[in-house]
Amino acid sequence: xxxxxxKMSTAELAKIFAGxxxxxxxxxxxxxxxxxxxxxxKMKAVELELKSRPGDQRSVLIALYDNPNxxxxxxxxxxxxxxxxxxxxxxxxxxxxxxxxxxxLEAGMSLTNLxxxxxxxx
Amino acid sequence: MxxxxxxxxxxxxxxxxxxxxxxxxWLAAATRFEIAMRRHDRALKYAYNSAQxxxxxxxxxxxxxxxxxxxxxxxxxxxxxxxxxxxxVPKEAPPTTRLRNIAIRALAARFGPGILVAAEVGSWxxxxxxxxxAYFDSPKTLEELQSGAETPEKGYDIHHIVERxxxxxxxxxxxxxDAAENLVRIPRWKHWQINGYYQxxxxxxxxxxxxxxxxxxxxxxxxxxxxxALERFGILRR
Numbered sequence: 184x185x186x187x188x189x190k191m192s193t194a195e196l197a198k199i200f201a202g203x204x205x206x207x208x209x210x211x212x213x214x215x216x217x218x219x220x221x222x223x224x225k226m227k228a229v230e231l232e233l234k235s236r237p238g239d240q241r242s243v244l245i246a247l248y249d250n251p252n253x254x255x256x257x258x259x260x261x262x263x264x265x266x267x268x269x270x271x272x273x274x275x276x277x278x279x280x281x282x283x284x285x286x287x288l289e290a291g292m293s294l295t296n297l298x299x300x301x302x303x304x305x
Numbered sequence: 306m307x308x309x310x311x312x313x314x315x316x317x318x319x320x321x322x323x324x325x326x327x328x329x330x331w332l333a334a335a336t337r338f339e340i341a342m343r344r345h346d347r348a349l350k351y352a353y354n355s356a357q358x359x360x361x362x363x364x365x366x367x368x369x370x371x372x373x374x375x376x377x378x379x380x381x382x383x384x385x386x387x388x389x390x391x392x393x394v395p396k397e398a399p400p401t402t403r404l405r406n407i408a409i410r411a412l413a414a415r416f417g418p419g420i421l422v423a424a425e426v427g428s429w430x431x432x433x434x435x436x437x438x439a440y441f442d443s444p445k446t447l448e449e450l451q452s453g454a455e456t457p458e459k460g461y462d463i464h465h466i467v468e469r470x471x472x473x474x475x476x477x478x479x480x481x482x483d484a485a486e487n488l489v490r491i492p493r494w495k496h497w498q499i500n501g502y503y504q505x506x507x508x509x510x511x512x513x514x515x516x517x518x519x520x521x522x523x524x525x526x527x528x529x530x531x532x533x534a535l536e537r538f539g540i541l542r543r
Binding site: 187208209211212213214215216219220223224225227253261279282283284285286287288289290291292293294295296297301302304 | 310403406407410411413414415416417440441495497498499500501502504505506507508509510514515533534536537538539
């Protein structure tokens with residue numbers, strides 16, 4: 184657990200998570216893999232910090248379902264699949280069905296992998 | 306320690322920068338365009354009728370469509386969408402190639418096929434017209450995609466359904482990976498984004514990338530995933 188993340192409020196962590204996802208989206212759009220993966224680990228650290236807090240505070244990320252950035256939607260949905268499976272899945276299905284960018288690939292493949300059991304959110 | 310993390314500092318700094326005039330101008334233009342596109346979509350969705358009366362000025366729902374008694378959905382249309390906006394996207398190209406690439410793909414992802422209308426406004430977008438046009442191709446059958454691989458076309462790339470990077474190191478799959486049935490012609494940007502996806506770490510593969518996850522899997526399993534990716538990205542119709 185990062186000491187810096189440990190000191191942040193859950194609301195601040197949600198903002199940081201969204202900020203990372205927005206930054207990551209630029210890299211996804213143009214296929215910058217190294218940077219994309221760097222942000223994956225940063226978002227994962229935030230997610231784990233929220234999960235470690237009493238009551239599993241990943242629920243704060245549900246508020247990001249309505250963020251206009253499609254990568255924020257997808258990443259928030261995936262981070263909350265274990266605690267809000269139906270709502271999170273609905274977000275992925277909506278993105279897969281209505282968006283245009285690379286987010287439809289990630290959302291769609293996540294749905295496929297949920298259905299075939301490869302993806303087991305924890 | 307993340308307190309010294311340059312990305313956290315960058316995000317904080319970006320919040321300040323995002324209030325800068327340049328970004329606001331860009332966002333405002335993009336937003337106006339999006340609003341106009343949404344208004345157009347909603348107008349179509351809710352059977353827009355310009356003759357439908359509006360609630361008069363001074364009343365609580367002033368400006369909104371008055372109900373014509375046939376649909377409750379139509380009441381909210383005018384209130385949702387501001388008036389007086391014209392379709393517009395940034396006229397000036399971002400200053401670097403990288404930023405232009407991000408901007409044009411973000412615009413395409415955000416506005417969909419409507420971005421082609423915007424090409425009349427920002428001439429810099431014309432530099433990408435073949436890629437944009439290809440990006441919004443309707444899904445095709447596998448046979449059509451395979452047939453297309455025989456004819457290169459601007460805006461498209463030849464894509465391996467089973468990734469070349471996944472073939473056995475002993476060379477036993479070299480012929481299969483370059484065989485006609487493994488090759489499809491797909492939109493260039495989607496090709497690049499699929500390649501990026503295959504190299505992106507993800508929870509669903511236990512923290513591995515799809516490419517790492519598929520290493521050593523059967524040819525059939527790699528084909529299944531490759532076809533799924535094409536279908537999920539709106540390239541393949543099955």
